[in-house]
Amino acid sequence: MTRLWNAPADFADEMVEGFARANGRWVRKVYGGVSRSTVAEEPEVAVVIGGGSGHYPAFAGLVGPGLAHGAAMGNLFASPSAHQVESVARASHRGRGVLLSYGNYAGDVLHFTEAQEALRADGIDCRTVAVTDDIFSAGPNEPERRRGIAGDLTVFKIAGAAASLGWDLDGVERVARRANDRTRSMGVAFSGCTMPGAAEPLFSVPEGRMAIGLGIHGEPGLAETEIPTADGLAELFAEHLLADAEVPVAETAGARVVPILNGLGSVKSEELFVVFRRVAELAEERGITLVDPQVGEFCTSFDMAGASLTFLWLDDELEELWAAPADTPAFRTGSFDRGGLLAAEDGGAEAAERAIPAASEESREDARRIAGLLDATRAAIDAHADELGRLDAIAGDGDHGIGMQRGASAAAAEAAGLAARGAGAGTLLAGAGGAWADRAGGTSGALWGVILRTLGSAAGDDDVLTGERVAAGLTEAAEAVMAYGKARVGDKTLVDALVPFAESLAAGVADGQSLSTAWETAAKTATKAAQDTADLLPGMGRARSHGDKSLGVPDPGAVSLALIATTVGGLLARD
Amino acid sequence: MTRLWNAPADFADEMVEGFARANGRWVRKVYGGVSRSTVAEEPEVAVVIGGGSGHYPAFAGLVGPGLAHGAAMGNLFASPSAHQVESVARASHRGRGVLLSYGNYAGDVLHFTEAQEALRADGIDCRTVAVTDDIFSAGPNEPERRRGIAGDLTVFKIAGAAASLGWDLDGVERVARRANDRTRSMGVAFSGCTMPGAAEPLFSVPEGRMAIGLGIHGEPGLAETEIPTADGLAELFAEHLLADAEVPVAETAGARVVPILNGLGSVKSEELFVVFRRVAELAEERGITLVDPQVGEFCTSFDMAGASLTFLWLDDELEELWAAPADTPAFRTGSFDRGGLLAAEDGGAEAAERAIPAASEESREDARRIAGLLDATRAAIDAHADELGRLDAIAGDGDHGIGMQRGASAAAAEAAGLAARGAGAGTLLAGAGGAWADRAGGTSGALWGVILRTLGSAAGDDDVLTGERVAAGLTEAAEAVMAYGKARVGDKTLVDALVPFAESLAAGVADGQSLSTAWETAAKTATKAAQDTADLLPGMGRARSHGDKSLGVPDPGAVSLALIATTVGGLLARD
The missing domain is CATH 3.40.50.10440 (Dihydroxyacetone kinase; domain 1)
Structure with a gap:
């Protein structure tokens, strides 16, 4: 026109x-x-x-x-x-x-x-x-x-x-x-x-x-x-x-x-x-x-x-x-003194391959399992990327599916490489988080980077990853995400699903449930919470785009979190 | 997209x-x-x-x-x-x-x-x-x-x-x-x-x-x-x-x-x-x-x-x-030696106002009538510009209506000015033709310029514009248009209507009919011929645009000519 x-x-x-x-x-x-x-x-x-x-x-x-x-x-x-x-x-x-x-x-x-x-x-x-x-x-x-x-x-x-x-x-x-x-x-x-x-x-x-x-x-x-x-x-x-x-x-x-x-x-x-x-x-x-x-x-x-x-x-x-x-x-064209031409080599700050810190056999075993979970996450995101994109296109900029795909795929690849090189769970999670954030870009990529890196800090490379440790790591991750993204529960973001998920998991573990049992309940809680992001009254959610009049569409970040929680829960239950 | x-x-x-x-x-x-x-x-x-x-x-x-x-x-x-x-x-x-x-x-x-x-x-x-x-x-x-x-x-x-x-x-x-x-x-x-x-x-x-x-x-x-x-x-x-x-x-x-x-x-x-x-x-x-x-x-x-x-x-x-x-x-920006800056005055070759050649009283009277006919032409084109544009948009580039409007309007204005300054019919037609071609641009503008200027040559500034003279001028104009545009009858252009129009007018005048009677018949002939430009077999017309598969749409140039012939005919009959 x-x-x-x-x-x-x-x-x-x-x-x-x-x-x-x-x-x-x-x-x-x-x-x-x-x-x-x-x-x-x-x-x-x-x-x-x-x-x-x-x-x-x-x-x-x-x-x-x-x-x-x-x-x-x-x-x-x-x-x-x-x-x-x-x-x-x-x-x-x-x-x-x-x-x-x-x-x-x-x-x-x-x-x-x-x-x-x-x-x-x-x-x-x-x-x-x-x-x-x-x-x-x-x-x-x-x-x-x-x-x-x-x-x-x-x-x-x-x-x-x-x-x-x-x-x-x-x-x-x-x-x-x-x-x-x-x-x-x-x-x-x-x-x-x-x-x-x-x-x-x-x-x-x-x-x-x-x-x-x-x-x-x-x-x-x-x-x-x-x-x-x-x-x-x-x-x-x-x-x-x-x-x-x-x-x-x-x-x-x-x-x-x-x-x-x-x-x-x-x-x-x-x-x-x-x-x-x-x-x-x-x-x-x-x-x-x-x-x-x-x-x-x-x-x-x-x-x-x-x-x-x-x-x-x-x-x-x-x-x-x-x-x-x-x-x-x-x-x-052609009239500017440009100064000397640099060689075309990549002069960026991409770190040379880092040495892998020493890790206990238990932590390396956990790392290999986590690499498997990240690969399953990648597959689940791939399978649902179009759906996530459509969801995001209604109230956001439509790139959520692509961003999650890029992030999960990079994290899974990085994790597989680190696992093969004998990294412990902490190093593997930190590396996967960095890869996710770099490759996905955007706010959501950064938040997933924060989640994985915080989990990595909680896990370390020495100790077995117990239910308590995972629950504590997730609680810390939820706090880090809120601090980083300046979002609270009710803002219609991933936080709306992450916080109840972490709380439910911590409660289950404290109750003496196994990690897989507690996780399964927590994943259901996260799914319900993600659905609830669509139920805010008009005007209470962030109006993120022209024509967004609280459309009853759940936040794609929260949905992604629920999807990943459910995927991981399914695998934990099988183990 | x-x-x-x-x-x-x-x-x-x-x-x-x-x-x-x-x-x-x-x-x-x-x-x-x-x-x-x-x-x-x-x-x-x-x-x-x-x-x-x-x-x-x-x-x-x-x-x-x-x-x-x-x-x-x-x-x-x-x-x-x-x-x-x-x-x-x-x-x-x-x-x-x-x-x-x-x-x-x-x-x-x-x-x-x-x-x-x-x-x-x-x-x-x-x-x-x-x-x-x-x-x-x-x-x-x-x-x-x-x-x-x-x-x-x-x-x-x-x-x-x-x-x-x-x-x-x-x-x-x-x-x-x-x-x-x-x-x-x-x-x-x-x-x-x-x-x-x-x-x-x-x-x-x-x-x-x-x-x-x-x-x-x-x-x-x-x-x-x-x-x-x-x-x-x-x-x-x-x-x-x-x-x-x-x-x-x-x-x-x-x-x-x-x-x-x-x-x-x-x-x-x-x-x-x-x-x-x-x-x-x-x-x-x-x-x-x-x-x-x-x-x-x-x-x-x-x-x-x-x-x-x-x-x-x-x-x-x-x-x-x-x-x-x-x-x-x-x-x-900003690194080029541009040489000296010219003054912003219009340095183009637009001719200074030309002197008006002397003309007989009869020719000046004819010129005033022609200025009126051109103004009626302008009004008819204005009233039908959208239609002409739509016609052209089907098989051409859609600008025929706008081009005709610009041309007719410039020609009418130029003619009014020349008539007021005492120009004879020949000078007025030549000036109107030039204005039409300049302002309309495009091939169709150039062809209308040729028609009006050729008519102007035939008219001159001395003699009364008789039916014979008009008919002879139009016959010459048809030939000039064919030479200029390299088009023949059957090519689905304005020529398809112009040639039968000129022939019919010449025949009627030769038969002893008054200009207005002969013109009326010729205008009907032109209208029929314009309609016939839509009736060529597939592939015989010029395929002028993607998707043009001889659509049964008449050529807008021919339609314009018929419209103008009919408008002028109506006024001649009233005189």
Whole structure:
């Protein structure tokens, strides 16, 4: 959805005005678009780019030193008129000629060509380079029919760099064409955008499906599939871009490539980084060196959900021009003295493997049993992670299931390793607690870390872990959790289940019950208490999220505690 | 929707890995997050920031010279653990102490405080500054309870700049606190994000509604309203930020403020620029100077739809620090020699008002009638713009209605002006055609420009506009349009209606009919022809968009032509 506008018909004009007001350091508004607000010391060939609006940072965001000199900005998804292109070119011209460059769409070709004729008729030397990077818009035998998408950036950047180095129009045109010849992109889409004021999206892709090669205005794609994994998408991109490479596939090893992983609007940086991880691996496997990777938004379509990958196959000349400094509202590179580069080694404070303190045979035996209990806990959490997530999504941020999974899994793995290395119960519990907290993150991860570490202190590495010791450890753990999390019973947190659990266990043990019997009763108490976190009166619980009006949903932290208590109780009873 | 992941539980780790692989020029991966991959020549106080993942560019995108030295990165929306914060701080420390800074959330406070204690215990001087910019999360009398949102950036940037200038830890802490004291933000939301792997959004806002003050993880807001206009949102932001300003409202005139207009994920740059336009106006009205405006994504929540506005109220010290150079994956500023700054005047090629060529009284009379016809055309297009847009949205990009509105309205206004200044029919039609093409943009705008200008050439400024002359002009116009647009009858464009219209009109006039009679018949022919553009067999029409399988929808360009022909015909018949 596009949601913010005044009158839809004024959107494009008001957008240009707001853009120019925000970016006066780089651009000034001229008739038909924007032109630089700065002049280089020596006159440069003017690189004038442009196209429809709605693709920010294409095109106006790319105007500034080292890149474009002006951008003609049409209405939403509509080419600027010839008169507008001509106006921006005249405003940007410094006597050394004009290179017009734009994505290869029929309307843009018409208008930029007409503008070129008008400029030439007036004695201004003018050339045009239409960008044709989208490999899915036409076959390799008719590259001139291909559309321009995010690969626009490479052509504009190379041309702008050449102009900023003082090259003449012949040189700027030549290298812009070379950049276009060596740039290939491929895009996919998950959903279309809505235009300002429109009630329906411009085009759509069925829920859960992905259109391959769909154009940024909804032009037809090649095929539709299920949405792949992030790795699967990286592989799909790489496969097609390598098959269509300007460089023969057999020669790609050793090649140097600038990758541009572009989000169309609603696919976000985090997702793109996950995809990029696999792109980098694939390049490495093929012996391709990725140079100055770009991951972000470079050519969008409002809030369209989609992504594209562009490869610019470098040669020495292109690499030098790509690396030249540029400074525009949306693209800045290469002019900062960064100081020395550190070696890429992990310089973090992750402790080297610690020595295992000596432990009694009894405590090591307990440790092995606890490792088994932690593994069962991991399995129980895995089995219920989705449920816990859903519970948390109703009143919280939905990540409780994932956090518990990460924590329990890390704790179980750490415990297994420590047990194998002969750790006692205290060391094993402390190590498992640390692993849980680190890996789960968040408040709940920290609290489970506190619980396990406190139990570990109570257990030590020497003595047998009696019922009394376990009960005392749990009582201490409940107190530590309350102190750490600043929560009390009734606050609708894990404390609501932990405190009654510890109290019940201590009472049972004090009564002379076996640990397993006392635990079983305590686990039931914890389960009941967890359920009761849902029964607070409206307003008494923490309203943790929009729309939470005491929904009768139990606190997921308390539920997790009850689940673990019950799981462990079941195993203790079997022993 | 978040769509791209592998295993949801691995998302955060894979994201950090991909981020580090893409941004090795700035960062290296360390245990718990990232630290700079570069070292400054002189040791600096280490500014270590962090928080949950899912808010890119916060936090890892802000690590680099002039800004942060490291970022601790927790799981999705979950605080990093104390151990992770400590690890990143140790990796970033250069012997001059550590400033920890993060948004004020309970989990982060716990873990950063614990990390601070661990560092201090080890003899490393460490301070923490929690950012509290969100004015809707607590009242002005308890600022320490406020959450941190996009105002994080100002505190991090100011602290990083002070560190890069060699300030000591006392100084860096002092100025970071000062930046926090003078930073205020306010956010709104239209919809929540979905976590990777989740089926449902984390939280939601009813369709068409806006939640005021909703937190970036769905924390409760203040109120819910209808979505305002872009201007209305700017006014809402400004009203609240001025009411809560650190500087008393009476003293805001003359103040210098850095505005940060932040998109949460799915609200795009174009919308933000439209909102910013009004923010800039409001600041100007109040005598506030906006310094170095930032419009884009600075603290996101995956693809959450929402926006926030932050004001940093500058003093001389803060302004100097804000302006200092910074170079990070997502924030780069201030180190480029830009050359001279041009005056802000419009340097475009918009022609000065042209002289009106002499015209006969008959032609001026015709011109006045044509101006009336163009105004009626404008009214007819206005009345049907939504319909035309819907028609276009089915098989095209949905902007036809808006484009026609802009064009017709500009043509009518230009014609009225020219008629008032005594232009003849030829001059008036040429001027109206130019205005239409410029203002409408796109191919359809260009074609209407061609039609009107060709009619203008045929009309001239001397002779009475007879039926023969009109018919001949339209025949020429049809030919010019076909040549210009490279379209023929049957291509499902405006040509499909224009050619039969011109032929019918020419035949009627040749038959001795009056212009109005011949026009009426021709308009009916055009209407029928426009309807017929829907009747092509599957595959014969241009498939112009994903999902267009010859839908039986007439071409909107042809429909527009028929609409205009019918409107003009009605008026001619009345005369």
